[in-house]
Amino acid sequence: MxxxxxxxxxxxxxxxxxxxxxxxxxxxxxxxxxxxxxxxxxxxxxxxxxxxxxxxxxxxxxxxxxxxxxxxxxxxxxxxxxxxxxxxxxxxxxxxxxxxxxxxxxxxxxxxxxxxxxxxxxxxxxxxxxxxxxxxxxxxxxxxxxxxxxxxxxxxxxxxxxxxxxxxxxxxxxxxxxxxxxxxxxxxxxxxxxxxxxxxxxxxxxxxxxxxxxxxxxxxxxxxxxxxxxxxxxxxxxxxxxxxxxxxxxxxxxxxxxxxxxxxxxxxxxxxxxxxxxxFKFHASCRHTHPAADALLLLMQREGLSHQHIARVVTRVHQGAIDVLGRVHVPQTVHQAKFSMGTVLGLIAVHGKAGLTEFDELALNDLAVAALRDKVSMVLDAEVDSAYPQRWLGRVEVETTDGRVLQAAIDSPKGDPDNTLSREALEDKFRRLLAYAGALNADQADVLIQRVWGCVRRQA
Amino acid sequence: MxxxxxxxxxxxxxxxxxxxxxxxxxxxxxxxxxxxxxxxxxxxxxxxxxxxxxxxxxxxxxxxxxxxxxxxxxxxxxxxxxxxxxxxxxxxxxxxxxxxxxxxxxxxxxxxxxxxxxxxxxxxxxxxxxxxxxxxxxxxxxxxxxxxxxxxxxxxxxxxxxxxxxxxxxxxxxxxxxxxxxxxxxxxxxxxxxxxxxxxxxxxxxxxxxxxxxxxxxxxxxxxxxxxxxxxxxxxxxxxxxxxxxxxxxxxxxxxxxxxxxxxxxxxxxxxxxxxxxxFKFHASCRHTHPAADALLLLMQREGLSHQHIARVVTRVHQGAIDVLGRVHVPQTVHQAKFSMGTVLGLIAVHGKAGLTEFDELALNDLAVAALRDKVSMVLDAEVDSAYPQRWLGRVEVETTDGRVLQAAIDSPKGDPDNTLSREALEDKFRRLLAYAGALNADQADVLIQRVWGCVRRQA
Structure with a gap:
């Protein structure tokens, strides 16, 4: 105990x-x-x-x-x-x-x-x-x-x-x-x-x-x-x-x-x-990939890097990430791709995002994504692991093709309580999810949104 | 492993x-x-x-x-x-x-x-x-x-x-x-x-x-x-x-x-x-009680004992029996009584059987059963435990009111593969179960019996 x-x-x-x-x-x-x-x-x-x-x-x-x-x-x-x-x-x-x-x-x-x-x-x-x-x-x-x-x-x-x-x-x-x-x-x-x-x-x-x-x-x-x-x-x-x-x-x-x-x-x-x-989830992948995805995005924007400049990515992770993500190397299905750290970072590096559409269209058959996937590795990090599961820290180290070694860190992945999504962002995510599935039209989506925002007021 | x-x-x-x-x-x-x-x-x-x-x-x-x-x-x-x-x-x-x-x-x-x-x-x-x-x-x-x-x-x-x-x-x-x-x-x-x-x-x-x-x-x-x-x-x-x-x-x-x-x-x-x-189960109780129940029945018949002659019963059991039966001392419900070694041996000693009717009518409110229940204990036995779970050995030791210590052992409780129930005994058990519940009348029971015995022959 x-x-x-x-x-x-x-x-x-x-x-x-x-x-x-x-x-x-x-x-x-x-x-x-x-x-x-x-x-x-x-x-x-x-x-x-x-x-x-x-x-x-x-x-x-x-x-x-x-x-x-x-x-x-x-x-x-x-x-x-x-x-x-x-x-x-x-x-x-x-x-x-x-x-x-x-x-x-x-x-x-x-x-x-x-x-x-x-x-x-x-x-x-x-x-x-x-x-x-x-x-x-x-x-x-x-x-x-x-x-x-x-x-x-x-x-x-x-x-x-x-x-x-x-x-x-x-x-x-x-x-x-x-x-x-x-x-x-x-x-x-x-x-x-x-x-x-x-x-x-x-x-x-x-x-x-x-x-x-x-x-x-x-x-x-x-x-x-x-x-x-x-x-x-x-x-x-x-x-x-x-x-x-x-x-x-x-x-x-x-x-x-x-x-x-x-x-x-x-x-x-x-x-x-x-x-x-x-x-809230922002990327459409296993949550264990999000800290590294956000850190990589931050690093590439900060350094003005494109995916062609990347020779190697090491993500420093908690043990739970290795347990859940460590089973898949080359994903065979879209769902499995969501549990592949390499694929998620590949989508982030090559396309700047890892949403539902990117997974469906690019996760399994985009050669640039696959190339970056194979450059990604995970290592257990003591600091990240001891903060987990209260905090999901993102730590990445990128080796560039010209030999530099760059690092980035985020302490709250997007969607975390102290980096949360606004109602506007949530409505946008909701509309994107519905559009993705062709589930309902825009008007129907708006009706649902207003119904949910009205739960507190509604009595029956 | x-x-x-x-x-x-x-x-x-x-x-x-x-x-x-x-x-x-x-x-x-x-x-x-x-x-x-x-x-x-x-x-x-x-x-x-x-x-x-x-x-x-x-x-x-x-x-x-x-x-x-x-x-x-x-x-x-x-x-x-x-x-x-x-x-x-x-x-x-x-x-x-x-x-x-x-x-x-x-x-x-x-x-x-x-x-x-x-x-x-x-x-x-x-x-x-x-x-x-x-x-x-x-x-x-x-x-x-x-x-x-x-x-x-x-x-x-x-x-x-x-x-x-x-x-x-x-x-x-x-x-x-x-x-x-x-x-x-x-x-x-x-x-x-x-x-x-x-x-x-x-x-x-x-x-x-x-x-x-x-x-x-x-x-x-x-x-x-x-x-x-x-x-x-x-x-x-x-x-x-x-x-x-x-x-x-x-x-x-x-x-x-x-x-x-x-x-x-x-x-x-x-x-x-x-x-x-x-x-097959003969007694209407947890199977972990059956070896001791059969051994006690054997001992009482062999020695011509009645329950009034019994001062103490020790049953030598496997660990699984203690894990499952050891939680209940004074049962509060009929179902719990089926997991009480003392109650089962009490029914056996006082009434000679522990069937559905005995449990319903006597397990919780028969003073002689309760008195015997409180004389029963379980101890872990190395021989019984090492034979388990392949064999469920019954070992009881009875101390009589006149100071004798008697033992009995059975190696196959009634219903075990090498001491199994005949079709006649199974039919009898079936009819008793249905009569107990008032579920079907005797003719309906016979129809069901014949239908089951005909599974091999029946094609649809």
């Missing part, structure tokens, strides 16, 4: 309290009037950002597989919307398909220190349940906040050892989605304890798929959102769960972590708003 | 082959004509035994919760039968409810060395899919055999360290159910590799619920069967999965075991029929 990370140890010092019960008590008493304006506004930001990601994957493999599965196994209609198709189904299948959809284009949000993508699991579950239960926009926002606050703390609790093998957004995502739906259902402390038990015992998702470019990432978020929703509906109907699923000796930490810190579970509940620490 | 168990090391000696691929190749080529008569007959036995367990839980908490969830989230009708209600739904929800049902009364089968309950995950998935896909009785039997052979080997592969924290029937059960449905769909080797990836990355289920007598055991089997079926349907439609979900460095063994033995995965494929090693 100790960590080599002094920041986290300071933040999450242990004690004798039952942290799971404290977390459940907080979730039960949290009310809409407790939420600071900044939290409400940011939750709307996150909701819009999520909606764009969900719509952007329309028609892209493997999303139609999930749509067909929902059509085969679910009802022909229902209260909840499947976003990519406009079809309606039960809440369970809407959560399943929408969560698969929103994690595909690698544009959904990320919380740094938990390494959790909260939106792609929380919003599909809570939106489907809100439609099913006829809840207001305010109730939806409150429930989403509960899902973020719980999920982020559970991710921090399970620690880096968990993330080395388990896809935290899948495992912890099940609990985050469950908590959000439980809050929508106005659970009390006892119900939240049972809910955590039934969600935690379903928590699953391994990184093994990464090296094969397999489709599991979408399966993971689909199942996390749907399983979390299932846990909440069954708990509401009387299903009991383990009371100590997180900290217990046959619980999640015992089975799936070697550096868990229970005090993280109840860290500054009600005063720290972890949701505000969430980052 | 080494084990302290010499038997398993001898059976599963490692080598350089890719065992997952070997297992997938075997599953793909396995055909109905490969199956020995004894395997076919035993599969029918296991099918009937499972059907009885599923029907026996009609109306008992928490099964109606799963029925209502299926009604709410699933279609109003469909090709697959929900056994406890007679309602029909899609294959997904039929698998979900039937798997929850069949693990409730603690009468479903067990494979010793994998500590896997195969029937409760394999048959719900394969029956629902067979009804959906219009497959024959023979195809169902072949698919079930594939599920058993794969699931048992994967359970053995993950080893005892896995079972200490994870409920193997939940985790491995997801893969066993998936394989069975994949075989029904006539998957080739490549499809089985993808299927194992998509099933394995959903594998979940923790023992934490045991000490709280929570409802997770039914959630576990429900989700294992349904998730396995989901993996198969999505794989058939083109979803890819990790190619090395079992043995890979970010796979199941890496994340959820410390004593995994890859060679177990391909142990004597096609010559060893692991399904034949499965035990």
């Amino acid at each position: 100790t960590s080599s990370n002094p920041v986290l140890n300071a933040v999450c010092d242990d004690s004798d309290v039952n942290h799971t019960r404290e977390l459940a008590a907080f979730l039960a008493r949290l009310s809409y009037t407790d939420l600071p304006d900044a939290v409400l506004a940011r939750t709307e930001d996150l909701f819009l950002d999520w909606l764009g990601s969900a719509l952007a994957s329309q028609g892209a493999h493997p999303i139609p597989l999930f749509e067909r599965y929902a059509a085969k196994m679910g009802p022909a209609s229902g209260p909840a919307a499947i976003l990519v198709s406009g079809q309606r189904s039960s809440a369970y299948f809407a959560a399943l398909v929408n969560a698969a959809s929103s994690h595909l284009v690698e544009q959904d949000d990320l919380h740094n220190s938990s390494v959790l993508h909260p939106a792609t699991v929380v919003f599909p579950a809570v939106l489907a349940a809100a439609q099913d239960l006829g809840k207001s926009g305010q109730a939806l926002l409150l429930a989403a906040v509960a899902g973020y606050e719980a999920g982020i703390r559970i991710g921090e609790f399970l620690g880096r050892s968990h993330y080395r093998i388990f896809h935290t957004t899948a495992t912890v995502g099940t609990l985050a989605a469950a908590v959000a739906v439980g809050k929508l259902m106005e659970f009390d402390q006892e119900a939240f304890i049972n809910l955590l038990g039934s969600a935690g015992t379903q928590a699953a998702g391994l990184w093994a798929f990464l090296r094969d470019a397999a489709d599991s990432k979408q399966l993971h978020t689909a199942k996390a959102a749907a399983d979390g929703l299932l846990a909440a509906y069954l708990t509401a109907d009387g299903l009991t769960g383990a009371r100590d699923i997180l900290e217990g000796e046959q619980g999640m930490a015992a089975g799936m972590s070697s550096d868990a810190r229970p005090a993280c579970l109840s860290d500054r509940l009600g005063s720290r708003w972890a949701l505000l620490e969430t980052s | 080494t084990s302290s168990n010499p038997v398993l090391n001898a059976v599963c000696d490692d080598s350089d082959v890719n065992h997952t691929r070997e297992l997938a190749a075997f599953l793909a080529r396995l055909s109905y004509t490969d199956l020995p008569d004894a395997v076919l007959a035993r599969t029918e036995d296991l099918f009937l035994d499972w059907l009885g367990s599923a029907l026996a839980s009609q109306g008992a908490h928490p099964i109606p919760l799963f029925e209502r969830y299926a009604a709410k989230m699933g279609p109003a009708s469909g090709p697959a039968a929900i056994l406890v209600s007679g309602q029909r739904s899609s294959a997904y929800f039929a698998a979900l409810v039937n798997a929850a049902s069949s693990h409730l009364v603690e009468q479903d089968d067990l494979h010793n060395s994998s500590v896997l309950h195969p029937a409760t995950v394999v048959f719900p998935a394969v029956l629902a899919a067979a009804q959906d896909l219009g497959k024959s009785g023979q195809a169902l039997l072949l698919a079930a055999v594939a599920g058993y052979e794969a699931g048992i080997r994967i359970g053995e592969f993950l080893g005892r360290s896995h079972y200490r924290i994870f409920h193997t029937t939940a985790t491995v059960g997801t893969l066993a159910a998936a394989v069975a449905v994949g075989k029904l769909m006539e998957f080739d080797q490549e499809a089985f590799i993808n299927l194992l990836g998509s099933a394995g990355t959903q594998a979940a289920g923790l023992w934490a619920f045991l000490r709280d007598a929570a409802d997770s055991k039914q959630l576990h089997t429900a989700k294992a069967a349904a998730d396995g079926l989901l993996a198969a349907y999505l794989t058939a439609d083109g979803l890819t999965g990790a190619r090395d979900i079992l043995e890979g460095e970010q796979g199941m063994a890496a994340g959820m075991s410390s004593d995994a033995r890859p060679a177990c995965l391909s142990d004597r494929l096609g010559s060893r029929w692991a399904l034949l090693e499965t035990s």
Whole structure:
């Protein structure tokens, strides 16, 4: 129960309290009037950002597989919307398909220190349940906040050892989605304890798929959102769960972590708003590539370099980046290219950006990108690694063709809380995502934007 | 990758082959004509035994919760039968409810060395899919055999360290159910590799619920069967999965075991029929209590003892029994009583049996049972522990009220492969299970029995 990370140890010092019960008590008493304006506004930001990601994957493999599965196994209609198709189904299948959809284009949000993508699991579950239960926009926002606050703390609790093998957004995502739906259902402390038990015992998702470019990432978020929703509906109907699923000796930490810190579970509940620490994605790639991408962009602009001048790029990274990105050398698919540090830096160096269009058109078949990709290497850096996961530092070293060695550093990749995207930038990203997929026209996009910005005001 | 168990090391000696691929190749080529008569007959036995367990839980908490969830989230009708209600739904929800049902009364089968309950995950998935896909009785039997052979080997592969924290029937059960449905769909080797990836990355289920007598055991089997079926349907439609979900460095063994033995995965494929090693349950309690129950019964009959003569009972057990049974001292629910060694031995000593009726009527409120319960203790025994999990040895020591110390030992609890139940005994158990639940009348039970015994002959 100790960590080599002094920041986290300071933040999450242990004690004798039952942290799971404290977390459940907080979730039960949290009310809409407790939420600071900044939290409400940011939750709307996150909701819009999520909606764009969900719509952007329309028609892209493997999303139609999930749509067909929902059509085969679910009802022909229902209260909840499947976003990519406009079809309606039960809440369970809407959560399943929408969560698969929103994690595909690698544009959904990320919380740094938990390494959790909260939106792609929380919003599909809570939106489907809100439609099913006829809840207001305010109730939806409150429930989403509960899902973020719980999920982020559970991710921090399970620690880096968990993330080395388990896809935290899948495992912890099940609990985050469950908590959000439980809050929508106005659970009390006892119900939240049972809910955590039934969600935690379903928590699953391994990184093994990464090296094969397999489709599991979408399966993971689909199942996390749907399983979390299932846990909440069954708990509401009387299903009991383990009371100590997180900290217990046959619980999640015992089975799936070697550096868990229970005090993280109840860290500054009600005063720290972890949701505000969430980052928006700017580049359309794995978030582990963003610090280096931003640092390389800064260096090239500062030095007036073009990609032809670059002989070699070394990125100094945290261990998590090596674990997740180190499996792929020559990507075979667009999705795999998003997990290739070389390809991302190639797109940045050659084309100045790494958005959805660049990935689709240039990531696999642009010779200049491929040439730069092969000049990129990652090395573990002690400073970067000890700052992680609270901070995702970008450090690059470029050797030029004329023999100079140049360095650049950024401490907050674009989209991080202290380098965040404005509403204007978020609206622009949303419109680009929709245009990319041909999902909706500009007017429809504007209607959606105004609807999301109106969640706080809307009662039903 | 080494084990302290010499038997398993001898059976599963490692080598350089890719065992997952070997297992997938075997599953793909396995055909109905490969199956020995004894395997076919035993599969029918296991099918009937499972059907009885599923029907026996009609109306008992928490099964109606799963029925209502299926009604709410699933279609109003469909090709697959929900056994406890007679309602029909899609294959997904039929698998979900039937798997929850069949693990409730603690009468479903067990494979010793994998500590896997195969029937409760394999048959719900394969029956629902067979009804959906219009497959024959023979195809169902072949698919079930594939599920058993794969699931048992994967359970053995993950080893005892896995079972200490994870409920193997939940985790491995997801893969066993998936394989069975994949075989029904006539998957080739490549499809089985993808299927194992998509099933394995959903594998979940923790023992934490045991000490709280929570409802997770039914959630576990429900989700294992349904998730396995989901993996198969999505794989058939083109979803890819990790190619090395079992043995890979970010796979199941890496994340959820410390004593995994890859060679177990391909142990004597096609010559060893692991399904034949499965035990039927005689007592209606956790299988870890059965060896001691049989040994105590033997001792009392041999010595002509009544429970009033017993001052103390020590059962010498394997570590797994202590892990699973050691959490409960005074059971609060009938289900928890089935995991109380003292209560089970109390029923045996006072009433001569520990069947469903005894548990319902006597386990919690019979003073003589409670008195004997408090005289029972478990101690770890080196011989018993080293034989486990291949053999579940029963060793009891009784101190009588007149000061004698008596011992008894059994090497094969009733229902074990070398002490198995005859078809007549299985039919009797089936009728008792149905009568217990009031599920069907005697004539209906006979019809079902004859239908199951006819699987081999029936083509559709």
